Amino acid sequence: MIAEYYLKRWRDAGLVDDSAVARIGAWEAQHRRPIWLWALSGMGALAIGLGVLAVVAANWEEIPAGAKLAGDLLLTGLCAVFVFVAWRRDQAWPREIGALLLFGLVIGGIALIGQVYQLQSEPWQALVTWLALSTPFLALVAFTRMVGALWLSAVVLTWFSAYDSLERLIMPLASGFATGHFFHLLLYLLACLMIVVAVVRRRWPPAEDQGELLLKLALAGLVGAVSTTVAVIDSRLASAVAPVEIWLGAVATLLAAAALWLGSGALQRRPAIALLGASFVVWAASLLLARAWNAEGKAMFEAIFGLLFIAYWSAIGWLAARGGQRVLFGLAFTVIGLRLLILYFEAIGGLTATGLGLIGGGVLCLALTWVGWRLTRRLAHGAVP
Amino acid sequence: MKRKLAALVIVALALPLVALAAMIGQQEWLRSRVTVLNVPVRGVDPRDLLRGHYLTAGFEWNWERLPQSEADGRIPAGALCVIAIDAQRRPRVRFLPDSTAGQATAGDCLLVVPGGMWGRDAFVPGTIDTTNGGFRLFVPETRAGELERLIRERPGALSVDLAVRADGYVSIQELRVDGQALGR
Numbered sequence: 001m002i003a004e005y006y007l008k009r010w011r012d013a014g015l016v017d018d019s020a021v022a023r024i025g026a027w028e029a030q031h032r033r034p035i036w037l038w039a040l041s042g043m044g045a046l047a048i049g050l051g052v053l054a055v056v057a058a059n060w061e062e063i064p065a066g067a068k069l070a071g072d073l074l075l076t077g078l079c080a081v082f083v084f085v086a087w088r089r090d091q092a093w094p095r096e097i098g099a100l101l102l103f104g105l106v107i108g109g110i111a112l113i114g115q116v117y118q119l120q121s122e123p124w125q126a127l128v129t130w131l132a133l134s135t136p137f138l139a140l141v142a143f144t145r146m147v148g149a150l151w152l153s154a155v156v157l158t159w160f161s162a163y164d165s166l167e168r169l170i171m172p173l174a175s176g177f178a179t180g181h182f183f184h185l186l187l188y189l190l191a192c193l194m195i196v197v198a199v200v201r202r203r204w205p206p207a208e209d210q211g212e213l214l215l216k217l218a219l220a221g222l223v224g225a226v227s228t229t230v231a232v233i234d235s236r237l238a239s240a241v242a243p244v245e246i247w248l249g250a251v252a253t254l255l256a257a258a259a260l261w262l263g264s265g266a267l268q269r270r271p272a273i274a275l276l277g278a279s280f281v282v283w284a285a286s287l288l289l290a291r292a293w294n295a296e297g298k299a300m301f302e303a304i305f306g307l308l309f310i311a312y313w314s315a316i317g318w319l320a321a322r323g324g325q326r327v328l329f330g331l332a333f334t335v336i337g338l339r340l341l342i343l344y345f346e347a348i349g350g351l352t353a354t355g356l357g358l359i360g361g362g363v364l365c366l367a368l369t370w371v372g373w374r375l376t377r378r379l380a381h382g383a384v385p
Numbered sequence: 386m387k388r389k390l391a392a393l394v395i396v397a398l399a400l401p402l403v404a405l406a407a408m409i410g411q412q413e414w415l416r417s418r419v420t421v422l423n424v425p426v427r428g429v430d431p432r433d434l435l436r437g438h439y440l441t442a443g444f445e446w447n448w449e450r451l452p453q454s455e456a457d458g459r460i461p462a463g464a465l466c467v468i469a470i471d472a473q474r475r476p477r478v479r480f481l482p483d484s485t486a487g488q489a490t491a492g493d494c495l496l497v498v499p500g501g502m503w504g505r506d507a508f509v510p511g512t513i514d515t516t517n518g519g520f521r522l523f524v525p526e527t528r529a530g531e532l533e534r535l536i537r538e539r540p541g542a543l544s545v546d547l548a549v550r551a552d553g554y555v556s557i558q559e560l561r562v563d564g565q566a567l568g569r
Contacts, residue, residue, distance in 0.1 A: 069409055076405065080398040087394055106401045113405065115523040117412040118545075118557035120514040133404050136397035140390075 038093075042146045045097050049104015056112045065116045072112050076105045080137075087141045099142040100150065103134050124162035131158055139201075148201075148210035152194065152217055159190050173244045184233060185245045187225035188283055192252035194218035195276070199263035219275060223316065226279045227335075230286045230309045246284045253280040271323050275316065282312040306343040310336050321375075330372065337368040415556055419548040420496060422467070423474040423561070425541045426522070440529075440536055441519045442543070443507050451506055452480035460502040464553070465510070466494035473564075474546075480508070498553045510547075510555035522560050524567065535562065 007024060010016045016024075056072075063071075079102045086095035107130045113119070114126060131154060138151055159166075167182050195218045202211025253276060260272050286308060289301070317332030341361045426442035449468060452460050463482040470476050481497065500510040503518025513520050522545065524532050535542045546559035546566075560567045 073402065073406060073409075077402050080402055084394060084398055088391070102398075102401070106405070109401070109405045110408075113408050113412070118521075118523060118560070119412075120520050120557070122514065129404075133401040136400055137394070140394050140397050 038144065038146055041093070041097050042100065042150070045100040045104065046150070048101055049108065052104055052108035053111060056108050056115065068112060069116060072105075072109045076102065076109055079105055083137070083141060092144075096142055096144045096147055099138055100147055103138060103147075103150070103154075106130055106134050122161075122165070124158060124165060127154070127158040127161055131155065139207075143207045143210050145210050145213040148207075148214050149217065152214060155194070156190065159186070170244070170248070173248075182245070184225070184229040184283070184287070185248060187228060188222070188249050189252050191218055191222035191225045192249075192256040192276075194221060195256040195272075196259040199259040203263055215272075219272065222276065222279050226283045226286075226312060227309065229283055230305055230312065233286050233290045233305075245287055249280060249283060253277075271319050275319055278312065278315045278319075282308060282315075303343065306339060309339050310343075313339070329375070333368070333372045333375070337365060337372075340364060340368070412556070415550070415554070416548050416558060419550050419558075420470075421474055421558060422470065422476045422496075422547045422549055423544050424476065424547055425544045427536060427540055440522045440524055440532060440543075442522050442536065442545075443503075443519050444509065444545075445541070446506065446508055447475060447477050448506060449477055449479040452482070452502055454505075460505070462501065465498040465500060465508050467496040467498070467549075468493060470495065478508075496549050496551075496553070498549060498555055500555075510553075512555050513557070520557075522557070524560065528567075532562070 004025070007016070007021050011018070011021050079098060083095060083098040083102055086098055107126070110126045110129055114121065135151070138147060142148075142151075163183075163186065166186055170182055170185070195215065198211050198214035198218045200211075201207050201214055204211070257273055257276055260269050260276065263269075264272065286305065289304060289308070313332045313335045317329055317336070320326075320328035320332055341364060344361055344364065425445040426440075427445055446465070452463070454460055463480055466479050466481040467476045468479055476496075480502070481494070498510050500508055500513075502508055503515065507518040509515045509518055509520065522543075532543065542563055544561045544564075545557050546561065548556050548558040
């Protein structure tokens with residue numbers, strides 16, 4: 001539908017003739033990927049998986065435990081056979097949906113066993129078992145971006161449900177420090193870990209698209225982790241643990257950089273490694289700055305963190321411009337504008353000042369829009385701003 | 386190459402099935418060759434994301450004598466000594482401190498269950514995960530409200546069967562309401 005809209009626009013502008021429109025239309029019809037059908041079927045499989053979990057959770061008393069367990073194993077076995085047959089026959093749609101369904105049945109089975117035998121383990125242990133049992137078959141038979149994104153969501157869910165246990169793992173390295181202070185490290189480590197996984201995934205030709213999406217999501221996660229750290233960190237969070245965090249962050253960054261270096265071509269790896277490097281520098285700088293935080297100079301520190309945030313997003317914008325990524329460039333520009341506006345408001349107080357601040361902020365936004373428009377147009381013509 | 390890949394796919398697809406069956410087998414095996422104790426429970430009610438409704442409960446042990454606090458008020462580390470089991474399989478217990486004096490009396494115990502004290506009379510076996518002396522009992526959705534009332538208003542109505550291995554490993558085998566097993 002989008003292609004038809006653009007074809008009509010280009011034909012009306014005299015850029016393509018009728019025969020070219022007909023040829024492009026025929027090719028698109030033949031190679032059409034009905035994304036809405038994939039999304040709908042994905043939602044269906046997800047709903048079935050969640051439904052199985054809810055039925056398990058309802059814990060029907062009338063059905064004996066043995067029958068429930070046997071039924072679950074039978075259903076899981078049948079689904080596994082279905083996925084295998086679909087894989088052998090190279091039927092993409094049934095294979096992907098079947099794999100997603102099996103993914104849901106496995107967590108349903110684990111939950112059922114925990115319920116029947118009154119197991120007292122933490123939810124994250126069940127989630128880790130789920131990923132350990134499901135990742136091998138998903139890696140071998142599921143290649144769509146939809147399944148990749150859902151798997152990544154499951155990893156993120158598992159990672160954060162194990163937050164307390166991960167903190168306890170890190171705690172001995174930062175002896176005597178209270179819990180709740182490692183969130184920026186855990187965000188950063190997860191993003192680096194996912195970069196490694198995505199690069200490895202992208203190396204397998206059938207899963208190249210899936211790996212590409214995972215890499216984009218992991219890099220977006222990295223930017224999110226660094227931005228969150230710079231936005232919310234202060235002395236309470238980092239005074240005692242910064243050296244340990246920076247050390248662990250450096251190891252994770254090196255691993256991710258090595259994966260990107262070995263797993264991508266020269267042109268592909270440069271922007272990703274540059275983004276990774278800039279992210280680590282900004283992330284580590286914010287931790288070091290937070291250690292030096294002085295309560296008396298709070299306004300100055302907030303301004304420094306604001307400028308660090310802007311510098312980071314300027315680097316992202318510059319990398320996006322060099323790579324010709326207009327959407328990312330526009331996003332970076334918008335984020336910088338918003339942060340400038342917040343910085344502007346942080347520096348003022350009182351009702352009159354707030355009113356003047358709103359007027360000034362509005363003028364600032366309009367000025368930034370004008371600059372952004374000019375830069376985006378230059379980008380469209382291939383010039384680096 | 387294709388055959389190797391097919392074999393890998395079969396192994397990967399069979400893995401969850403085999404692992405789930407193994408988890409069931411392990412639980413069944415753990416329940417064979419055990420001594421079953423019946424212990425009353427007390428507690429409150431929220432929900433579990435994965436496993437539905439549950440009651441948070443604590444054990445009501447039939448103490449011969451309660452553990453003695455140390456000079457600084459702390460309860461010493463130690464284990465539970467089962468000194469007698471009645472006809473209803475209800476155990477009479479005493480606390481066995483890790484000290485030499487405690488070890489000297491361990492010979493009288495029918496069973497020794499390692500674990501920890503969470504308050505003056507709340508002992509939780511080490512193999513049952515807890516952060517506050519409570520543990521979860523998964524119950525049917527349709528009876529969650531009734532059981533929650535029962536556990537609050539009629540102490541002793543709810544009890545659990547604990548499967549205790551000779552090495553002190555404990556797992557919850559059954560939830561009972563007035564002596565009747567639930568959901569089996």
